[in-house]
Amino acid sequence: MACFSTSRYSKSLLGAASAALALSALLSACGGGGDGGSSNGWSVDASGAVKLQFAAYAGSTPIQCGTAVAGLGSKSSGAQIQDLRFYISNVKLLKADGSSVALTLSATDNNNYQGTDSVSLITLSQTGVGSCTAGASLNKLIQGTVPAGQYVGVTMTLGVPFSLNHLNSTDPATPAVLRSDVNPGMSWNWRGGRKFTKVELQSTDTGSPMTLLHLGSTGCVGDPANGVAISSCTAPNRVPLTFSSFNPNTQAIALDVKTLFASADFSVANSCMSSPTDAKCVGPFGVLALNFNSDGTGTGQPISGQTQSAFKAVGL
């Protein structure tokens, strides 16, 4: 059962009627506050250990490779997951006084990099299960430590920080989580960086058209005069994910593909590769509250006063 904070929920694309229904359901499931925690938040003990869990949802239903997903898009179509991965960076825990504390990742490995900027790859699809063609093994967790104390929420960024995004994908010095020999599908070589999300759904409609979002920085160019591989990007396309009232002991962070692709017609292909002039990107970028105009003038910055609605807190 999903546990949404009421303020976030009201900004979702779901209609008022379904919101009311779902709200009554989660009020009972989550103890009334909708945030899964008391006003004092939750405590981290002396070990400092924190585990953040991630999940894939379609609306209020958990989804996975090999099970049909129903009710998607403008025609309430069915689809199967083909690929579902995304990078999360710079996780911080929030305190009641509004301050934040960076989560120190537990390891640097094929899924995580501890650094001044940290990054983790969340993998919610497995090769060979159902229609899934990508993802070596599931990775639903970000683990790390913070100082012991009381916390109330969590904030992070969907995407790879600039300092890491443009590292050479085949250089052994590049963190494994960002390398082509470890996660080749996440390298976005023609744009000089990484795919922040690789969300690919195969419709069950005739012809099995694909609906996908490859989110990532665009307008990236190198500086051949100075030998700088990528010197700037015009549209960063990183999404702040803030859950001001969130308890990792009782909640997970879910990517809701139904909300992400709410406006897509799954009977045809919907391929958004973040191209600045691609009209197919208007829908998902709107859900992510990223500035986008299909005339190419989008800034790729979070839209002030709006909040993304594709990622949400759900009950464990």
Next chain:
Amino acid sequence: MGTTTLDAWGARWPGTWLGAGLLAGALCAGQQAFAAGDSPRAADAASTTFTATVPTPPAASSKKAAAGPADWVWQLPADVAPPRVPADNPMSTAKVELGRFLFYDKRLSGNGTQSCGSCHFQRLAFTDGRAHGLGSTGEAHPRSPMSLANVAFNATYTWANPALITLERQMTNPVFGETPVEMGVNDANVQQVLQRLQAEPSYPRRFAAAFPEDPQGAISWDHVIKAVSAFERSLLSFNSKYDRVKEGKARFSAPEARGLKLFRQAECVKCHQEPNFSNQFLTVATRDVDVSFYNKGLYNLDGRGAYPAASPGLIEITGKAADMGHYRAPTLRNIEVTAPYMHDGSVATLQEAIALYADGGRRLTQGPNAGEGRASPLKSALVHPRALSRQDQADLLAFLKTLTDPQFLRDPRHADPFQSPPPGKRRTP
């Protein structure tokens, strides 16, 4: 540049490539205040590839020292400075030779059916004669494979991608690319492909020789890509009739001489600049780096200059409306053998290409791409109708054929080692 001496290059080397690379971090920190979108923070991690390894300081009087270890010699005309080489991938003969094997090794594709050489034939100046390259899984590429002649000198790579400024980064696209699939290395087979290369008995020895820092000769993607890039940098084509005439070793025929004169008068040379007859020509001596892209008026689908969606040009990277239909001006060296022409192979012959430019662009009267390209508002000002007679165009053609380098097209140092006789024995093309 024609008067620059070798000594001058040697002396300027630390101040150009390496020096600029070291400066990059500091410059980028300053950029933060100006860039509208994304830009580096204090230390630009993306530039470390170029600055991590400090090349051996060059001896002032030798091209050999300017870009790599002791055994690599750039064989270039007197007026051509060496290309820039990333500091972490210096040239060596052992690396170039390993790269040659890998370039022609079909085990390097996901399904083991295709090598780099499957779309880049030496006899066609490393193009494949197709309008659209064909990937290892049968998928057609929106664009035509480009010549690799003198590819070391490009400021940016592929037809229109300023996000790719080195061959190392370019190569990850055909190897790992998904849209379209070219060599088809992916999550499922990325380790398997490396294991497959272990079957080549000479590789441990060749990898160890190419990368002395790893005497075990382990096969890694890093070393595969660096070696192939080094081989590509060795693909130098400066032995055409044009070059021999410049050296005083041959004479142009009357039509060829008229053709060269026309080539310069008609401003072809503005984009296809000597000595490489390309734009974006970058050497260790270059001070003002050209990263221009041009719209040649090939298409105008909507009266506003639109190109077919399959390959809209630079706009695909930058998102800027004005960049629609913009492409790099590729080298005209060996242009005689690289048909069909343009990014999408939509011009079958060199005669047609010349006529198209004489006409100031292209009008397509039928089909899905119909439109008056000559009237495109996005067309380069350099592309406009020119009064070139049939004889003029024939002379231009005669001149362009002097850019063919027969030695390059059959040089055994560039040939497929899995098919060719041992080095030293020249095989006929």
